Amino acid sequence: MNLKQIISFILILFFTLSGYSQSYNQLIHLAKKHADRNDFLTAGQLMESAYTQSPTPIIAFQCAEYYFNGRNFQKAERFYRKVILSDKQNFPMAYYKMATAEKYLGKYTTAAKNFWRFFFRFPNEDPELIKIAQYQKYSCEEIFTHTYEVQDLQITPFSTANSDYSEFQAEEITRDSLLFSSYRPRTDNDTAEFYAAIYGLKNGSVSLFDTTINFRNAHIPNFYYDDSLKLLLFTACKETEKGRHCYIYQSKFEGNRFSHPQKLNSSINYQGSNNTQPFLAKINNGYYLFFASNRTGGFGKYDIYYSSINDEGDFSIAVNLGKNVNSPLNEITPFYDVRNKELYYSSQWFVNFGGYDIFKSHGEIGNWEQPENLGLPVNSSYDDIFYSQNERETKAYFSSNRLVNPDDESQCCNNIYAIQLKAEEPPPVPKEVIISRMKKDLKLMVPLTLY
Template sequence: MLQDSLNTDYQYQLATAARLNYQNDLSFYWYKKIFDENAEKYPDVIFYLGVLSKNKGDYKNAIKYFGKFQRKYKSTKKYPEYARLVELSRQHIQGCENALISKKDNLSIQHLDTNVNSPLSEYAPFMNDTALLFSSLRKNSDATTEIKLYSSVFKNDTFHKARLLSSFFNDKNINVANACIYRNFIFFTKCQPLNAMEYECKIYVSRYIHHHWTEPIELHYEINHPRYTTTHPFATKWNNKHTLFFSSNRPNGMGGMDIWYAYFDEQLNFEKPVNAGKNINTEHDEITPFLDTQKQVLYFSSNTPLGFGGFDIFYAPSVQGQFEKPINMGSPINTSYNDMYYSLSSDRKYAFFSSNRTESFFESEPNCCNDIYYYLTGDGANTGDTTIPVFTKRDTIIQTFGKLKLLVPLTLYFHNDEPDPKTKKTTTDKNYQRTCELYLQMKDEYIREYSSGLKGDEKEKAIELVTNFFEDSVEYGFSQLEKFTAYLEELMNNKAIVKIVMKGYCSPLASTEYNINLAKRRISSLRNYFYQYKNGKLLPYIRNENDTTIGKIILVDEDIGELPFSKVSDDLKDKRNSVYSPYAAAERKIQIIAVELK
């Protein structure tokens, strides 16, 4: 096996198997090894390094991997097979940025103790009066595992030792989960394994009559679609009708698992299920619906790339029977791990959810298993709801500025003595975008000149260094500038005042005085980019002196010439090292070094 692992094909198989088995660290190790030694053979390795970094909460490195994949394979003509991963990379970057600037609500998340949680998995909490119903994966006496329904009595502010529900609900050799009580009904699911990774689940119901629960029955095939999974039932009153929400991978959805609902009457006659719609469902998985009937807000979880990693909890208000665009619940409710099964206690004082975050108990592998968590909502039956984060216009500005600030320091690169070579001017008519485009067109020239005279591994290394510089520095820098300017425009639309500090550097091929003027010309080209952005859209804000009815951009220069302690050759005759070397090229730069929200 050790010998086989030296082969890239085996390394890739090991990495993929570990990723699918949620062994993130092992998977990352093998993918990174391939990336360092033979990335061209398996291009998707870069994408999966981004996914694994995101799943670990390493959002900044995740953004770098996703960005590199985007830039390298963005041409749909040249790489049509990677178009989907390129789009997913874009969404993942947005999700990482959202996580990094997430509004940290002052919530104290509590981890239920071993009276409820075990080293395996607990999930689907549903608190009805003084009893917490939940599902748990636990070992049988013969060391096999099954999912069953449990309950814990809540008394004197303590959740007491959980007990297995009656065999009336918990069938032998069948996984039973996701209990929900509504009026005199209890809905739950029974699941049979299809293979090692997949289950087929169906919803059952029992009615409480004359102090007894009736024999559970499987819901009609309109609900339990044959050959597909139907699970996560939640029954409530919505649109003045009894409504069963559930998740299913049945046909005619948006893709993956979707949230559905169906109206029903007292005799459990169900209308045809309705998909919750494109505001809620995506091509990914949407699961574990819970409707807050008092506020008419739907909570659910989704593994959309726009989230923080794994499954995130979202909420979507219902207005006139239609769900609005969902909003991420933010940190600390959501993490880079799986956060699911959000619910409120019947008295609305407690919010529960399940997560495999770092604090969760585990038997062998960290983050393998879900535990139940809760927090106090500050709410009650007769008080206002505080379970939903409230976002003001200022919060929107702060969030957008947070995304802008993540891009700083933002570094932009230039060819030698550009723009306007062999002059002492301190300004230029050139726009940085055009300067950058011309620079990128010189990539082959840089490769040819820097690798000239080299052979074998040395030549390959030189080509790799130049290629990486153009992709990861020049092209990446401009893509970050485009993103920076889009956020800046958004801030101006919200009448913000933003200060931007710019600084220039040069490699040592001329006098200090010449380099200072060159640094000024380079900053001038960046100013021109801002001036000319979208035909001058930012100009009114840059020129704004004291008009408080619109936003304002304050551009500040800090001019520096040659970098201190430079080891780059300043020999004009040695152009390979003084001009075409990636080390020399890395010094020909300007930066946006700071931004400030006034």
């Protein structure tokens, strides 16, 4: 149980002991209040208390929704099932959401049956949702056979970066340092305010990254740093009454400090859309920015786009990577391996194990092959995102909310994992050391008669 879950448990205990549980209406009100702050686990627990007083399908459905949004899929499945047992006709989404929760839990056979029940019993539901349910049924049936195919890979939690909260992206800068993003209090004295921010890890020590980049009152959930260009690209998200708005910024490292961040132009930060997860790649002597966006005109929700950069640093109009990469659902977190011409990204579509799986598509700009699932154990039935590799191709990183402790019910929080791709070669010997050794060897070769 992580710290946020402990806090939620204490809150529920407090409400119960102080008599709050006696007021059904107050429990409903408090649950909505926590849900409005995206604290869905506490909202689910409060609604569960309300359900004990009034076990109606409406309350069960709302409880399941809160748990689903809080990524406690075990409890979500349980309460969707209560809805269906009470009322099989008036809650079609209970079938769809229960099947989705079951896929997250790796219950592929049961999930396939409930996706089928959804589109068979409710054919007049949203046609797009019917299409997704039909494909998810197919995906569950196909992926089941792949659960027996587990690659021999060494995957370990990146414990020096991980915390009781959530960690997302990691990018190795040198052999002993990396940057990563995390959703946690930015200071020990600010435990009530949670923000995503960039952190540095060097020689096992974690510190908050430059405050020029980590704005106040904004989430900084992802980034990309190009050491050759001394350029940092990152996303800043702010909450408003109309929802969360995310934009991509850039900052140059000049004079031993980062410059004031500049928002990228409207080709990238398209009006009315969220734009996030930048990745810069040098392909055929040109620079290209890959990123995810939910702008209109795409194939689904979030799609992956690219934009070329000219010599003046201006970005061209963004282009969708096309239907071989994008889908009716979400594609996010692009990473391009220039050497092997492989685009890695996460998708909720295609044949997958559940949630987001990591895929790779071979190709270059304008020509992408069908994606290949990275398989087990890289992927899981939960959300696996932000795949990246170091330059030496010896290690890869990704983020996942897979279960670490089998006793935990909630998959609320992400951790960073490291994959050992191949043995690490020793670091190159510095030039001055080589010269010193050569002088020593030459000295030993000089004939004794010269002394």
